[in-house]
Amino acid sequence: MEDLSHSRTVLIVDDDQGLISLIQRCLSREGFHTAFAHSGQEALTWLSHHHVDLLLLDLQLADMSGEDLIHHLNQQHLTVPFIVVTGQGDERLAVKMMKQGARDYFIKDSSLIELLPSIVTQTFEQIQQEQRLRLTEDTLREERERMAITLSSIVEGVFTTDTRGRITYMNGMAEELSGWKQQDAMGRSIEEVVRFLHSGVNEADDHPVSHVLQVGAPLNPLDHYPLFDHTQGERPVVYSVSPLRRSDGNLLGAVLILRDMTERIKLDAERLKASKLDSLGLLAGGIAHDFNNLLTTILGNLSMTKALVNSRDHLFNFLSEAENASLRAKKLTHQLLTFAKGGNPLKKPLALQQVIPDSAAFALSGSPTHCQCEIPEDLWQIEADEGQIGQVIHNLAVNAHQAMPTGGTFIIRAENVTATGEQAKQHGLPEAGKYIKLTIQDSGNGIPPYALHKIFDPYYSTKQTGSGLGLSTAYSIIANHHGTIAATSPQGQGTTFVIHLPAAQVTTTVPQVSSTAMTGEGRVLVMDDEESIRLLLGEMLRHLGYDVQCVAEGKEALVRYQEAYHARQPFHAVILDLTVSGGLGGKDTFQQLRQFDPQVKAIVSSGYSNDPVLSGYSTFGFYGVVAKPFRLAELSQVLHQITA
Template identity: 40%
Template sequence: MRAASKQNQRREINKIVGVYALFGSAWIYLSGYALIWLVSDRHIAEQIEVYKGLMFIMVTSALLYQLIWRFARRLAESVTKLEESEARFQAIYHSVNDALFIHDAATGALVDVNRTMCEMFGYTPEEARGLTVGDLSLGEPPYTEEDALLLLKMAASGPPMTVRWRSRKKDGSLFWSEVSLRRADIGGSDRIIVLVRDVTARQEIEEALRQNEEILQVLMEEMPAGVGWADESGRIQYLNSYVNDWLGYVSGDHPTLEELMERALPDRAYRDQVLALWREEIGTTPESGVPVTPQEAKISCVDGSSKHIILNTRLVHHRILFTLTDITKWEAMQQEVLKAQKLESLGVLAGGIAHDFNNILTGILGNLSFAELLLDPDHPAQGAVKNAGKASQRAAELAHQLLTFSKGGQPIKKVIPLGKLLQESLSLSLHGTKVQTRLNIQEDLHAIEADEGQMNQAFSNVVINACQAMPGGGVLTVNAENAPLHANNELGLPAGNYVKVSFIDQGCGIPYEDQKFIFDPYYSTKPGGSGLGLASVHSIVIKHGGRVEVASTPGAGTTLTFYLPSVGEAAPEEAPQQPERPGKPGEGTVLVMDDEEAIRTLTRDMLQYLGYQVVTCADGEEAVRLYREAAQQGKPFAVAIMDLTIPAGMGGKEAAQQILALDPGARLIVSSGYSNDPVMAEHADYGFCAAVVKPYRCDELQQALERVLSRH
């Protein structure tokens, strides 16, 4: 600006000199020739010449005055404008919110700073001008004095630049700054203008945004659901690891929504059905403002499995945000809860029916077994009696299946070698069928702690179902192996040692729509089927703390897999059992307590046949009274057989407590049609020496008496 001002001044001076020279030359030249032309008298001409000189001085003085006055006025105006411009520059220079530094381009020395710099860094103007770039920097790489001088040198020889810098104040505190460097010519000197902006607040905001983005990223990745979003064109911008794992994508893949849906829903008809409503609602949501309705779908995963998901969709900032919530396990758990509720509600009814049924069967089966003993071996009625006994035994097995659902029923457990149990179940269940077996048992297969009868029933029911699925014959493969489960396993079982037993048939398979009902009581796809087979399997396995799974493809067979808790080691080899010796004739008096008159009569007759004296009663109160009176008379009962459940009266459990209070050494046998009752399972914990399950045969009753009497 100063160079331009000097140039203007020089131009004005040249103009004044030029005007004066032109006017003076014209005056002298024209006035001289005019005087020669107009005056011929020399004396007069000399006088006029004097006046002409005076006139020249006066006129040129006036002309010079005008020219110099106008030049001075313009000069004053220029100076005023220059001062105003300088004032504006200084106001702007010192009032900007950013610190300004002016450095010498050659040496990097600090030439000038604005007031904002002093306020920002805490220095006075005099102190600031004596600083070096090292005094204003962190002092550690990459924010050292050498780094700062290198930036100044690069700005002096290159284009403007902006960098992020760690600056230091006078008090030693540090702050983040944005530094812009630009080369400039100031007063003919080569300078570097440095603008420093405090970006601490922006840095904190950016850091907070970065942390929030990182938290959001972690949340999206750890969220137990598939999450993704796409732009308006349908191009996927983000998929979390769940979706990637399910559908086989990697983090760098950016498929379209159409491509993603084609992979998740490979069946075109099903895909069109699911997507039709979804697309329609996405199209109407911006206008109506109504959120997109969640939709259910079953997607196919890259590993061949399928997942039942809920698709939730939201339109946010011109993006389509979608979440895929896997409800497969939840649905399975719900089904398990429903099954448990069905079994529980059925338990009360089934237990009551089975108890009454077993009481009736006790009279039938007991009398048949007693009649078989009374008849001569060659008697013509022996065959009919035996056939009736077999039929009654089958009815008892049906009652036992009903008792499997009884509420509170517990299996009578003991350590069982699983391999041997499987061999026995297969041998008995496949006898006379066209089905071949392939049994694969892992070496050192762990034993299980289970009710042998119940578990044999469960295995037999599965084998029978497999045979019915292969009426023309086939191969039933049974695999048994140790399968320890870790915590939070997919089966929902506690961590520990388990055995896995799989029954794989080559039958017709189970339709998909029927698979979720196969464990329901009284549900059967077979004409005339009771539906208790697999329902009892499910109940038995659950009561043993395990789980049973089904996998079936229509036309390609069915696999039923048991997961049963194991004892963690193989069962020890059992010593060969010695054949039992025939029992001696009974001695002593036996007290029989049962609410059913037919059972009291039958038991009395069987015991008398075995040589015992018998006293009967109908309830617990009478049994306690009779036991007390016999003890007081010095004729105590050798054994007391008591029914566990007496409607509207004292049962065997309460009566046993009172009798044991009278005689701690009393020999007590509990009898019940509730074979799965906890008292039957753990009879010793309630003071009983043995338990007999209704319906019982004469020989079973005899063996129980002999075991009890032999202990004393």
């Protein structure tokens, strides 16, 4: 047992020096330190300068009563445990002092000295026990405060209940998820405050907390369930419920933990959307590549035939119609290629003043929908693939026409905007800076709320007609240009699409593309694994005035190039197909040609834009690019730039 007398000081306040001496000797034998004061004022002075653990206080002093002394100590905020000592007949006063906080009292008789040591020791034991209790209470209070701070800072909603399912605690997130304030919910049934539209507990669809209180076992379902928030409506949550038990195992209540899954579900939906686009891209890329090779032969031969037919001949019109149909087919393959995994747009400085109205007019040709374009002359340029951006406008225009089958107004507004960091974050843009903002609006019936978050999914459509690829294509194109597209659609008020595209860092004069074939001269080597395309390119180039040799794969191209070089009849340009089945492709062939002749001028050609070579050909050393399918004029202009 702890020695309670160690360092304990007892102040004896009495005007009887003989009694003081007796008490001092008695307490000293038990190991207590003692001091004394003969009056109330002397005691007050002594206490103001010294620490005392206990007062032995005579109630009848010369200058004041013991009650007055305690009153003065309280006024000075000096709290000292005390035992009162009174004479015969003063028991009522002693009892009164007990009510004011005295620990015990003695009557001045023959038993005083005998009883005093044990009473003082018991008093100190009581004081020590109280101190331990206060320390325990302080520790528990601090622990509760730490627990409350912890629970208020976590992202889960935490509810606790008693054994009847009445709420005893809610943290801040619980208030947010349920829509109830803790002060309003305390004592209410958990079923009233936390309302599941469907809990998945059992066939009876019991409340999870009621179920756990009944069976006494935890409940941790893996799926998420709809929770009704009376301030915000339905929201998805995952939950877990566990019984709360005392140390003896008896049930105290239950704890319910809720986690809001709204953002998680939204993120999963975005990942699923990206996965769908990737899967579709693998299929679409292969189809588009093969189809573009076929279109190259068709479109190329049509453009060659047109070059050989007089423009006044009625056959020329038939050829033009067939060529236009092939160009529309080219747009379809271009649409598929935007889904090709790893596909990159063929970017160049692009002014939108002409691209937007031309694309919209083409899409709305023959429809009762009126297009209104509001595009400032000083609109910034963007680094973009003209065909793909035109495809976005085309698809949105078609979407607007389908939303307004009897006619209406389709508005396209373009403006320069400079986004701050906060604005960039708000619109999901990669960084602050200059952007082109396109606002595209129709006056149709709008998109139902349940469908709005699905409209960019591949093959999703709210219409009876259509492929379901138009908006998903637009989404993919904008994403590949490091921009964003979003839609709003108040019911019955039409649909508005907002697109942000990064402005070009450097403004350049955009060259005009001529529709007239340009003749030239020089020797050209063609490598392509499709025989029909080799034959077509041979005829086209000879028609333009070039001397041509055609090979099927890279190794043969290397041999021909080296032979011509050594024979002092070098090729002035080389056209290399990027992808060669079972042979050396265009990129590898070009690398080996450069090792042999660093001055080689090569043009890359492909029907599949999934390789960064096509979008950034100059960084790989190529002098130009011919995207399949192509016409005679397009081929001639690229060659003319290199060989002129």
